[in-house]
Amino acid sequence: MRTAFGQQFDVPDGYLNTASIGTPSVAVAEAVERAVREWRTGAGRADEFDESVALARRGFAALIGAETDRVAIGAAVSPLIGLVAASVPDGSRVLVAAGEFTSVSFPFAAQAGRGVTVTELPLDEVGSRAADFDVVAVSVVQSADGRIVDLEALRRARASGTRVVLDVTQAAGWMPLDLGWADAVAGAGYKWLLSPRGVAWMAVRPEWELVPHAAGWYAGADPWDSIYGLPLRLAGDARSLDTSPVWFGHVGAAVALPWLASLDLTAVRSHSVGLADSFRSGLGLEPAGSAIVSVQQPDALRRLSDAGLVVAGRAGGARLSFHLYNTEADVEAALDALCRTSRS
Template identity: 70%
Template sequence: MRQSFGERFDVPDGYLNTASIGIPSASAGEAVAAAVAGWRSGAGRAGEYDEYVERARAGFAALVGLGADRVATGPAVSALVGLVAAALPAGARVLVAGGEFTSVTWPFAAQADRGVTVTEVDLAQVGPRAAEFDLVAVSVVQSADGRLVDLDGLRAARGSGTRVLLDATQSLGWLDADLSWADAVVAAGYKWLLSPRGVAWMAVGPELAATPVAAGWFAGADRWAQIYGLPMTLAPDARRLDTSPAWYCHVGAAVALPWLAGLDRSAVHTHCVGLADSFRAGLGMEPAGSAIVSVTRDGAGERLAAAGVVSAARAGAARLAFHLYNTEADVARALDALTP
């Protein structure tokens, strides 16, 4: 059991795979286990889970720097991005990064029959070219290799009328950056936010259209009074985009997100990036300011696995991720595996 930032983590030595699956705190894991035990014994009551949904929503809002009334919840990033894609006018022009994670790009590509075009450019060109497009959809930190997008360039383009959707799945929880200016910020919970898989959130600005194509009872203005029949009366805020929640996922997220939001963001950033840059230095690589490191050496993944280091294979490289429960001992183990 490791202690980090006031929480306990039952994380194994050499676990450097948060970019794939984050390890929950003991508190979050115990909360989910208790909820499942209540389910098994018939103690759970549907209305009681609303409290957990709202705690998690508030935690996400605090991490992004917005009010909870701006945050919608759903099952996955692609489902939430799809609400924005469905609302684009016919013929809209969308800019994305080449090699971007498909949950960000495919919802827009699926609108091709309405004349929506999606243009891929190198990540370094996303900021400079953003003003040429109606909307930019891009990850703050690239899943494959940890590269950061030019947030300043995107913010400037937004000032000239371009809408900006940011996927913060690989950044929120460790990156100390202001994202509150974006038109939409979306993130899945099961990586750096240390929540169960099956829940995601999207903060939506007042100027960005999003269509509640999966509207159901949970999006109602008075959800428990509107579970049958018409007319449809949706919530007046971002909750109108909600879909029915995976209860036990929100139980864990209701512990994880408020805790993460209450940490010193600068200290978390320094810890995570410091470990990653220490690892990079040991391999003779320049610092990159990212908690994700991509290693292209032949056989890197196999050598890491043989040494008990858990990483991921992405885009032909071994991907390592350093979060708040990792230590210099994890860095040393990975370096021992990769250096003579």
């Protein structure tokens, strides 16, 4: 058992895979376990999950620097970004980063029948070229290797008329964010936000009127009054984009997100990035300022896995991710696995 930032985590030594699956705190896991027990014994009530949905929604808004009434809920990032992609005008020109996570790029590429074109450019060119496009859609932190997009360049591009769509799945939770200026900001909960899979959110600026293509009962102005019959009576804010909540996912997120939002995220970033850069230094690499490290050494994934560390294989390399529950011992174990094997 580890203690980090005031919470306990039953995370094993050498777990460096938060970028794939975040490990919940004991408090998060216990909240979900209680909800499952109530379900199993017939004690659960559908309307009792509304509070969890609201708490998690507020937590996400706080983590990205947006107003709560701008945040819609979903089960994954791609359907949320799909609402954005389906709402861009015919013939829109969209810019994405080369090698971008496809939950960001595929929804726009699927609009090709309407004349929507998608251009890939290297990440370090996205900021400087964004103003040449109608929409730029990009992850704040790249999933494959942890590189960070130039947010200030994107903000300048937005001032010139470009719509900016951001995915914060690999950033929110360890990186302080102030993204209220962006047109749409989406993120999934099961990685750095330490929540169950099946919860995601998207903040949308009110002047961007997206069509609620997936509107259902939970998108209603009063969800419990919109479960039968017409007329259409949707919420007047971003809740009109809601889809029916994955209950147990929101139960966990209602504990995890408010707690994360209450932390000094500058300290969380310092801790997580400090470990990642310490690992990079041990490999002779320059600091990168990201909590994700991609190792391109031959057999790195096999070496780390054989040593009992949990990492991921991504884009031809071994991907390690350092979160608030990791320690210097995890860094040393990873370096020992790579360097000892290299020497032998």
